[in-house]
Amino acid sequence: MSSTATTHSASHWGRAGRRLRRDPVAAVACAYLIIVVVMAVFAPLIAQHDPNFQYLSERLSGPSGTHWLGTDDLGRDTFARLLFGARVSLQTSVLVALLAVAIAVPIGLVAGYRSGLVDLAVMRVTDALLSVPPLVIALAVAGILGPGTRNAVIALTVVVVPGLVRLVRAQALAIREEGYVEASKAIGTRSNVILARRIFPHVLSSLLVQVSVVLGTILVVEASLSFLGLGQQLPHASWGAMLKSGFALIATDARLILVPAIAITLTTLAFNALGDGLRDALVSGGRELHRRVGDVLGTTSVVPGAQRDRQGSVPGERVQGVDDAVLSIRNLRVGFDSGSDVVEVLDGVNLEVHRGEILGLVGESGCGKTVTSQSILRLLPSPPARILAGEICFEGRDLLTLSPKGMRSVRGSEIAMIFQDPMASLNPAFTIGDQLIEAQRVHRKVSRSAARERAIELLDRVGISDPERRLEEYPHTLSGGMRQRALIAMALANDPKLLIADEPTTALDVTVQAQILELIRDLSRERGMSVVFVTHDLGVVQELCDRVAVMYAGQIVEQSTVEQLFDGPLHPYTRALLRSRPRLGARLDRLPSISGVVPSPDAMPEGCRFFARCDHREDACAAASIPTSEVAVGRIVRCVRHSVPVSTAAELNGTSNRAAPVAEAMGQS
Amino acid sequence: MLPLIGRRLVLLVPTILLVTLGIFSLLELVPGDPATTLAGGASATPERIAEVREELGLSRPFLARYGTWLGDVVRLDFGESLLTGTSVTEEVRHRLPVTLSLVLGSMVVGIALGVPVGVIAGARQHGLVDRVLLAITSVWLSVPNFVLAILLVNYLSIGLGWFDAVGFTRLTSPEGLQVGDWLKSLTLPSVALGIGTAARLARQVRAGVVDTLHEPYVRTAWAKGCRPLTVVGKHVLKNAAIPAVTVAGLLLGGMLGGTVIVETVFAVPGMGDYLVKAVTSKDMPVIQGVAVMFVVAFAVINLAVDLIYGWLNPKVSVS
Numbered sequence A: 001m002s003s004t005a006t007t008h009s010a011s012h013w014g015r016a017g018r019r020l021r022r023d024p025v026a027a028v029a030c031a032y033l034i035i036v037v038v039m040a041v042f043a044p045l046i047a048q049h050d051p052n053f054q055y056l057s058e059r060l061s062g063p064s065g066t067h068w069l070g071t072d073d074l075g076r077d078t079f080a081r082l083l084f085g086a087r088v089s090l091q092t093s094v095l096v097a098l099l100a101v102a103i104a105v106p107i108g109l110v111a112g113y114r115s116g117l118v119d120l121a122v123m124r125v126t127d128a129l130l131s132v133p134p135l136v137i138a139l140a141v142a143g144i145l146g147p148g149t150r151n152a153v154i155a156l157t158v159v160v161v162p163g164l165v166r167l168v169r170a171q172a173l174a175i176r177e178e179g180y181v182e183a184s185k186a187i188g189t190r191s192n193v194i195l196a197r198r199i200f201p202h203v204l205s206s207l208l209v210q211v212s213v214v215l216g217t218i219l220v221v222e223a224s225l226s227f228l229g230l231g232q233q234l235p236h237a238s239w240g241a242m243l244k245s246g247f248a249l250i251a252t253d254a255r256l257i258l259v260p261a262i263a264i265t266l267t268t269l270a271f272n273a274l275g276d277g278l279r280d281a282l283v284s285g286g287r288e289l290h291r292r293v294g295d296v297l298g299t300t301s302v303v304p305g306a307q308r309d310r311q312g313s314v315p316g317e318r319v320q321g322v323d324d325a326v327l328s329i330r331n332l333r334v335g336f337d338s339g340s341d342v343v344e345v346l347d348g349v350n351l352e353v354h355r356g357e358i359l360g361l362v363g364e365s366g367c368g369k370t371v372t373s374q375s376i377l378r379l380l381p382s383p384p385a386r387i388l389a390g391e392i393c394f395e396g397r398d399l400l401t402l403s404p405k406g407m408r409s410v411r412g413s414e415i416a417m418i419f420q421d422p423m424a425s426l427n428p429a430f431t432i433g434d435q436l437i438e439a440q441r442v443h444r445k446v447s448r449s450a451a452r453e454r455a456i457e458l459l460d461r462v463g464i465s466d467p468e469r470r471l472e473e474y475p476h477t478l479s480g481g482m483r484q485r486a487l488i489a490m491a492l493a494n495d496p497k498l499l500i501a502d503e504p505t506t507a508l509d510v511t512v513q514a515q516i517l518e519l520i521r522d523l524s525r526e527r528g529m530s531v532v533f534v535t536h537d538l539g540v541v542q543e544l545c546d547r548v549a550v551m552y553a554g555q556i557v558e559q560s561t562v563e564q565l566f567d568g569p570l571h572p573y574t575r576a577l578l579r580s581r582p583r584l585g586a587r588l589d590r591l592p593s594i595s596g597v598v599p600s601p602d603a604m605p606e607g608c609r610f611f612a613r614c615d616h617r618e619d620a621c622a623a624a625s626i627p628t629s630e631v632a633v634g635r636i637v638r639c640v641r642h643s644v645p646v647s648t649a650a651e652l653n654g655t656s657n658r659a660a661p662v663a664e665a666m667g668q669s
Numbered sequence B: 001m002l003p004l005i006g007r008r009l010v011l012l013v014p015t016i017l018l019v020t021l022g023i024f025s026l027l028e029l030v031p032g033d034p035a036t037t038l039a040g041g042a043s044a045t046p047e048r049i050a051e052v053r054e055e056l057g058l059s060r061p062f063l064a065r066y067g068t069w070l071g072d073v074v075r076l077d078f079g080e081s082l083l084t085g086t087s088v089t090e091e092v093r094h095r096l097p098v099t100l101s102l103v104l105g106s107m108v109v110g111i112a113l114g115v116p117v118g119v120i121a122g123a124r125q126h127g128l129v130d131r132v133l134l135a136i137t138s139v140w141l142s143v144p145n146f147v148l149a150i151l152l153v154n155y156l157s158i159g160l161g162w163f164d165a166v167g168f169t170r171l172t173s174p175e176g177l178q179v180g181d182w183l184k185s186l187t188l189p190s191v192a193l194g195i196g197t198a199a200r201l202a203r204q205v206r207a208g209v210v211d212t213l214h215e216p217y218v219r220t221a222w223a224k225g226c227r228p229l230t231v232v233g234k235h236v237l238k239n240a241a242i243p244a245v246t247v248a249g250l251l252l253g254g255m256l257g258g259t260v261i262v263e264t265v266f267a268v269p270g271m272g273d274y275l276v277k278a279v280t281s282k283d284m285p286v287i288q289g290v291a292v293m294f295v296v297a298f299a300v301i302n303l304a305v306d307l308i309y310g311w312l313n314p315k316v317s318v319s
Helices: A009-020 A026-039 A076-116 A116-130 A134-145 A148-178 A179-186 A191-229 A239-248 A255-285 A369-376 A404-410 A432-441 A450-460 A468-473 A480-492 A511-529 A538-544 A562-567 A572-579 A621-622 A648-653 A664-668 B002-028 B036-038 B046-056 B062-074 B089-122 B130-143 B143-157 B178-210 B214-225 B227-265 B271-280 B284-312 B315-316
Strands: A324-340 A343-356 A356-361 A385-394 A415-418 A497-502 A530-535 A547-552 A555-561 A630-634 A635-637
Touching: A009 A026, A009 A255, A026 A255, A026 B315, A076 A116, A076 A148, A076 A239, A076 A255, A076 A511, A116 A148, A116 B002, A134 A148, A134 A191, A134 B002, A134 B227, A134 B284, A148 A191, A148 B214, A179 A191, A191 A239, A191 A255, A191 B002, A239 A255, A239 A356, A255 B130, A324 A369, A324 A530, A324 B036, A343 A356, A343 A369, A343 A385, A343 A547, A343 A555, A356 A369, A356 A511, A356 A538, A369 A385, A369 A415, A369 A497, A369 A530, A385 B002, A385 B036, A404 B227, A415 A480, A432 A450, A432 A468, A432 A480, A450 A468, A450 A480, A480 A511, A497 A511, A511 A530, A511 A538, A530 A538, A530 B130, A538 A562, A547 A562, A555 A562, A555 A572, A572 B046, A635 B178, B002 B036, B002 B062, B036 B046, B062 B284, B089 B130, B089 B178, B089 B227, B089 B271, B130 B178, B143 B178, B143 B227, B178 B227, B214 B227, B227 B271, B227 B284
Parallel strands: A356 A530, A356 A547, A415 A497, A497 A530
Antiparallel strands: A324 A343, A324 A385, A547 A555, A555 A635, A630 A635
16 A cells, blocks of 8 residues: 555545446446445335235235235235335444444544554453454344344444454554654644544545445344344344244245345345455555466466567577577567556577586676576466567477476476575475475376485485485575575486576575585586576676676677676676676775666667666667677677677577677777 | 463453453443343333342442352353253353354365365466356355355255254264264254355465465476476465464354354254343343353464464474
């Protein structure tokens, strides 16, 4: 819930009203309630019979032209009784709701605003009342006071007030500390004015929702009391009483039960539906993502035809490029649903990972490196994520064309992944052993005991001491570093060809970080396993990786070997990144940083995305999107200062036009 | 663990004091002489009024009377029914197991219906299945339990003859256990009482599943190549169950209240039935005794929920 003073202005209510009108369920509920209210108010005009007149010759007659819903055991017209019963139910509900709000709001506001003793007393009393089942309170009160409408109203009010007090108190408490309330206090506004003008409007939204639900509750409890003979007294009609007399004749005529039963249920349903609608419109903000056809739990959806939406290559064609590529991402575009439109977060990412190499993927947070890494195994949930275009070729197969089942057979077996947050990436409810054994048995038919043996080996390999005992332990007993080791062991379980590591050391302290990096490098070397290592830390890249790709604002801006990149970065962003690394022993007045911010994905500039922050910007940069150029073999950069005249197709193939190395920039860094 | 139980019990004391004081003072609020009111109003004979006054000690001051009653309650003596003269404590001892078995049965219905519905809806969040299930739970939530009880009696007992319309078979009898009949007589009341619980539980479980699906460890499970059934049924459900247990505990309290009216419909001789009869005849000692028992039962249930919570969640028991 937003907490600025302006949220409760007219526009807030206007917006909520529009949302509510667009909610078909709430609209139907509202229409139904209006009809019921109108029929109750005009009951004497609509009903053709006196609800209490006994047509003795027509007792228990079925529906007919004169008696639309038939008559009861005393020959009274059921339709007339239904209408007059609605009066009782609605009158009681509205009266109780008003009384309860009148009592609960001041108490709740004062308790929440004042705190201290008042609050304590209020809380104790509401606690006590809430610890007795509501119907028991209502019964005790109505029973001792005696039957009758007035006493039923008192009993119902006692039932409803504590919950409302709690709600109002909680809301008042929550915004007491807000800036605009503090400001009012500071300028000396009196407490009751603050409560009425500042706090109450804020509480109103939740209160309205609650009142709608409470109206339904009162209706039911009132009907219960009447059914037990403690509410409205005979001979007046009420829905509960109708149910009571119908129940006595249950074996004779089910109609007499059905009529009030349906009326009570539908009206309660309408109150609840209206409450849900109000909550969506007023409180939760009403934004909802819709599942689309083809969305499957656990696998990112690929927009139909996305694989074909790339220039220059044909579906199914063996990927060109360096022959030993394990993974080759081409023109990958990923978007996130946002309301009615899609925000593109990846714009044509091209990336190759060679056999046995460690590729670093670097960039500031929000640049798209995590999205890229999770797109490979299609782990981004849909909604909101969708793969809009491109191709992710792994060992010659396009992963984007695989079914969810096909995708599952790749995950954890040929491509494994470890994540940023080792503390949260192991399931807290299962032992380490369970999770390691599962990792194997998902893909291979092995006995539990064989899987257990291998789990011990794996834990041992990743440097976890006393692996046998660790198997029986729950994740929360392990340190962060140990957990990441366990996760790496899990990733190795099926000897993957590619390991994707998404900032696996970010959450760990420096010494542990170094150990984990060493472990990953050793594992890669000994198994010939390729690694995509996502990080924002250039130091890690320098130490660990063979090649590196730099991302900025959803694009790859530079790709080269690690030596090339550190010796002579080409893209201004890469240079800025390198400059902003704190160096050991260097005396600094302030920590170097890149000024400005990454543009937001829904407001990407037309031309170069780094334009606003670039030291070398010129008019040409802002004009149109900047293509990538391969300035040397495997050396790619996206900057006008290094552009070589290339055709789009050549750019995408990434293999030709490597003739124009631009050395000019290298000298400057 | 023990301090937790102790704290709960200590918190229970002011609650019971407040509730009983409330019920006691209600009688004072009724215009006219309490003895006359309890004896049946203006039509009561002077002898009867005197008798009631004598039995409840109504000539003594309010607080003294309350003190005496409270002292008896501490010794588990709730006095005698004004109507039948039988010991309330005895009656409660006989009826409490009936009500508890009904609450238990309703919980079983609530879990058996609510958990699967919640899991499926959560896994299909915002999909068609989710919306249909949400609509179904809305209906479950809106059918008052006594209305459903009446409909069940009408269609399943009278219409189809599958169950006895009314009455209750105890689990134990002089001839031994009668599990089949006990379960059969428990089925319809449990469904009537459990359906609302099922709906609330379904919504809680759904929300839990939706939240848990975003957890990093669930992503790990997907990355392993687990099937959706394994991810949701194993990795998600065990974690989503933890908040659901808390909600289930709160719902037990609501069901305890619901027994009042459902027992009346099915003529189940439990605490609720006892309370309703006492209320209609203004049998003060019974009303007070039953109210106290409901409060205690509610508190005991909440305590049990806390204990289950600790057992389910390995982290809580360690810290």
